[in-house]
Amino acid sequence: MADVARLAGVSVSTVSYALSGTRPISLSTRERIEQAMLDLGYTPNAFARGLKSKRSRIIALLLPAQTASPRLSALEYILGASDHAQERGYHLMLWTAGVEAADDLAQFAGQGLVDGVLVLDVRPDDPRIQVLARAEVPFAMIGHNAEPDGLDYIATDFAHSARLAVEHLSELGHRKLGFVDAMSEVEGGDGARLGKELEEAAGRVGATMIPVAAEESVEGGRTAFAALAGADPQVSAIVVFSEHVVPGLMRAAAENGRRIPEDLSVICIDMAPHVAELTTPPMSTVGPSAVQIGQAAVDLLLRRLDGDAAPARQLLFQGELNLRGSCGPNPTTDHHPGSSTSQQRRYLQ
Amino acid sequence: MADVARLAGVSVSTVSYALSGTRPISLSTRERIEQAMLDLGYTPNAFARGLKSKRSRIIALLLPAQTASPRLSALEYILGASDHAQERGYHLMLWTAGVEAADDLAQFAGQGLVDGVLVLDVRPDDPRIQVLARAEVPFAMIGHNAEPDGLDYIATDFAHSARLAVEHLSELGHRKLGFVDAMSEVEGGDGARLGKELEEAAGRVGATMIPVAAEESVEGGRTAFAALAGADPQVSAIVVFSEHVVPGLMRAAAENGRRIPEDLSVICIDMAPHVAELTTPPMSTVGPSAVQIGQAAVDLLLRRLDGDAAPARQLLFQGELNLRGSCGPNPTTDHHPGSSTSQQRRYLQ
DNA sequence: CTGAAAGCGCTTACAG
DNA sequence: CTGAAAGCGCTTACAG
Numbered sequence: 001m002a003d004v005a006r007l008a009g010v011s012v013s014t015v016s017y018a019l020s021g022t023r024p025i026s027l028s029t030r031e032r033i034e035q036a037m038l039d040l041g042y043t044p045n046a047f048a049r050g051l052k053s054k055r056s057r058i059i060a061l062l063l064p065a066q067t068a069s070p071r072l073s074a075l076e077y078i079l080g081a082s083d084h085a086q087e088r089g090y091h092l093m094l095w096t097a098g099v100e101a102a103d104d105l106a107q108f109a110g111q112g113l114v115d116g117v118l119v120l121d122v123r124p125d126d127p128r129i130q131v132l133a134r135a136e137v138p139f140a141m142i143g144h145n146a147e148p149d150g151l152d153y154i155a156t157d158f159a160h161s162a163r164l165a166v167e168h169l170s171e172l173g174h175r176k177l178g179f180v181d182a183m184s185e186v187e188g189g190d191g192a193r194l195g196k197e198l199e200e201a202a203g204r205v206g207a208t209m210i211p212v213a214a215e216e217s218v219e220g221g222r223t224a225f226a227a228l229a230g231a232d233p234q235v236s237a238i239v240v241f242s243e244h245v246v247p248g249l250m251r252a253a254a255e256n257g258r259r260i261p262e263d264l265s266v267i268c269i270d271m272a273p274h275v276a277e278l279t280t281p282p283m284s285t286v287g288p289s290a291v292q293i294g295q296a297a298v299d300l301l302l303r304r305l306d307g308d309a310a311p312a313r314q315l316l317f318q319g320e321l322n323l324r325g326s327c328g329p330n331p332t333t334d335h336h337p338g339s340s341t342s343q344q345r346r347y348l349q
Numbered sequence: 350m351a352d353v354a355r356l357a358g359v360s361v362s363t364v365s366y367a368l369s370g371t372r373p374i375s376l377s378t379r380e381r382i383e384q385a386m387l388d389l390g391y392t393p394n395a396f397a398r399g400l401k402s403k404r405s406r407i408i409a410l411l412l413p414a415q416t417a418s419p420r421l422s423a424l425e426y427i428l429g430a431s432d433h434a435q436e437r438g439y440h441l442m443l444w445t446a447g448v449e450a451a452d453d454l455a456q457f458a459g460q461g462l463v464d465g466v467l468v469l470d471v472r473p474d475d476p477r478i479q480v481l482a483r484a485e486v487p488f489a490m491i492g493h494n495a496e497p498d499g500l501d502y503i504a505t506d507f508a509h510s511a512r513l514a515v516e517h518l519s520e521l522g523h524r525k526l527g528f529v530d531a532m533s534e535v536e537g538g539d540g541a542r543l544g545k546e547l548e549e550a551a552g553r554v555g556a557t558m559i560p561v562a563a564e565e566s567v568e569g570g571r572t573a574f575a576a577l578a579g580a581d582p583q584v585s586a587i588v589v590f591s592e593h594v595v596p597g598l599m600r601a602a603a604e605n606g607r608r609i610p611e612d613l614s615v616i617c618i619d620m621a622p623h624v625a626e627l628t629t630p631p632m633s634t635v636g637p638s639a640v641q642i643g644q645a646a647v648d649l650l651l652r653r654l655d656g657d658a659a660p661a662r663q664l665l666f667q668g669e670l671n672l673r674g675s676c677g678p679n680p681t682t683d684h685h686p687g688s689s690t691s692q693q694r695r696y697l698q
Numbered sequence: 699c700t701g702a703a704a705g706c707g708c709t710t711a712c713a714g
Numbered sequence: 715c716t717g718a719a720a721g722c723g724c725t726t727a728c729a730g
Contacts, residue, residue, distance in 0.1 A: 043459030048707030050396035110392030397723030
């Protein structure tokens with residue numbers, strides 16, 4: 001910057017003000033400065049700027065590392081958030097240490113490197129929330145913990161998703177439903193909340209819902225299918241909330257002579273569109289766009305960084321039903337779906 | 350840091366040296382300093398440190414934004430690189446602006462924010478390479494451009510992958526092969542290189558290879574299938590190098606009465622394992638682990654950052670054949686695979 | 699083994 | 715409309 005000032009024949013403070021636009025600069029001075037910056041290929045140093053201004057224009061995305069089994073939909077959050085942050089002039093840093101690495105996170109948050117933090121895969125008793133609060137770093141959650149009062153978050157409206165899924169299956173004549181949830185989901189977590197909503201929705205349409213906890217693997221999917229078939233052979237539709245059980249579940253169904261969707265309906269909650277297209281038949285899903293949630297989370301956080309002192313905002317995103325091909329009428333009833341309601345749905349493809 | 354020094358009764362420089370360990374400190378002094386840091390919950394400021402030391406311990410991952418159609422395997426690169434960088438004491442920043450945003454990238458690289466850069470999805474004439482070289486930021490590529498001499502990179506050994514795929518199909522009796530490549534792949538890019546290697550490998554085993562360029566979409570996959578069937582109805586096996594065409598290709602095959610693997614074999618190059626498990630039948634693949642490539646790319650870059658002035662390293666990762674279920678014997682011949690070689694393969698699941 | 703001091707490259711009151 | 719100067723919180727020769 002000193003070089004620019006010298007070349008333009010002004011002081012460094014004038015260069016700085018020209019750059020930030022925080023005070024009026026005469027046209028001729030500004031032009032000389034801009035020319036000098038171009039000639040020298042000058043770019044302001046991010047560290048000097050950050051040191052003085054206490055703002056880095058960097059936000060972090062906390063994605064607990066599970067290299068072994070990443071949800072493919074995580075990519076949509078990441079790209080949605082990253083693109084949007086960049087559009088709004090922020091950089092996005094990835095923090096993939098596990099939930100349990102609280103000390104490392106405290107260190108990270110205390111460094112002043114990031115202006116704010118986005119927290120993914122939030123658990124009910126998530127230790128990261130305390131750490132961030134203590135470090136006094138603004139943050140927003142995607143999902144939420146057990147006591148989210150006073151905290152900014154954005155989450156899926158599970159009550160709405162449950163209703164969409166169950167009503168759709170009910171219209172197809174299904175009365176006995178299964179719900180496969182990931183075993184890793186702790187008590188009071190997303191899976192449990194969704195399960196509760198599904199059960200209520202099932203109750204409202206006079207259906208029953210059998211929940212099964214599955215390990216997040218191909219084998220877990222097989223086991224879940226066996227468990228459901230064992231619990232009640234009449235189960236004709238399954239709601240799934242774990243990407244990784246899908247292959248095993250579908251294969252077990254095929255091996256037991258249950259064709260999808262003719263003999264068995266399957267619908268997935270919060271599965272990314274690209275993933276849903278890969279199965280045969282393509283998977284019907286319910287859920288909001290992860291890309292949009294990622295973008296909205298960035299907006300929520302930047303609102304705080306811009307000094308908004310308003311009360312915490314808690315946004316619920318309503319999903320939509322994306323019918324692809326994995327749900328059909330219950331073969332054991334001769335029910336036909338009402339044409340009036342189904343007309344209003346979005347049929348994809 | 351001044352607070353720590355005061356509390357410990359030493360100078361700030363002593364605190365700094367204790368922190369960095371770059372000069373001997375007496376045990377008692379060190380203990381007082383450490384206690385003071387704990388008491389105050391002190392964490393060194395990243396910007397002050399970066400300003401003086403000219404090192405940020407941040408690396409950037411350049412992933413051209415394609416929110417519309419991200420490859421799910423991109424997630425493996427990201428997580429592999431991020432985890433590994435974190436283990437080695439570095440932060441990973443995501444840069445998802447498009448390849449064409451050269452000015453923004455120059456700005457970014459000139460800020461001094463990142464010590465080094467990892468470049469993904471490198472094109473033959475990739476403008477980012479010049480920008481980074483001019484900004485004098487150390488970088489390493491995953492994949493490579495048209496003139497990679499003197500540049501660090503790590504890439505898939507396509508000759509090896511092509512050989513594995515073609516020899517496997519050849520052993521199954523397939524003589525007419527198709528190759529579906531993404532249309533977006535520009536001349537001289539990965540797709541073109543792989544295509545050349547596949548053709549050579551096919552020539553060596555006396556098979557023919559028909560290449561088809563497809564749009565990266567479900568519809569593109571359908572079109573590709575039709576093109577291949579139209580070009581030669583005898584094509585009995587298809588090598589695919591684009592995740593997004595897989596659903597359309599598989600559906601078109603099914604609609605034309607060609608069962609996989611009984612009537613048609615399909616094998617994918619560089620598809621992530623979790624993606625491969627989702628198709629029915631599960632997809633056989635050839636390729637190295639994207640997680641490992643991400644990790645190795647970090648190592649390659651950090652080697653430079655650690656001041657290694659050795660000549661550029663160019664690493665080729667050899668893939669392996671992961672047989673899952675999408676390849677079978679050519680139904681139009683009565684060929685049986687030789688048991689000796691197939692024994693040596695890794696059968697998954 | 700320890701301290702005093704310069705300086706990294708900016709921003710921003712203070713002064714004119 | 716512009717400049718001189720302090721200071722952000724560290725690191726690192728220089729000195730003892």
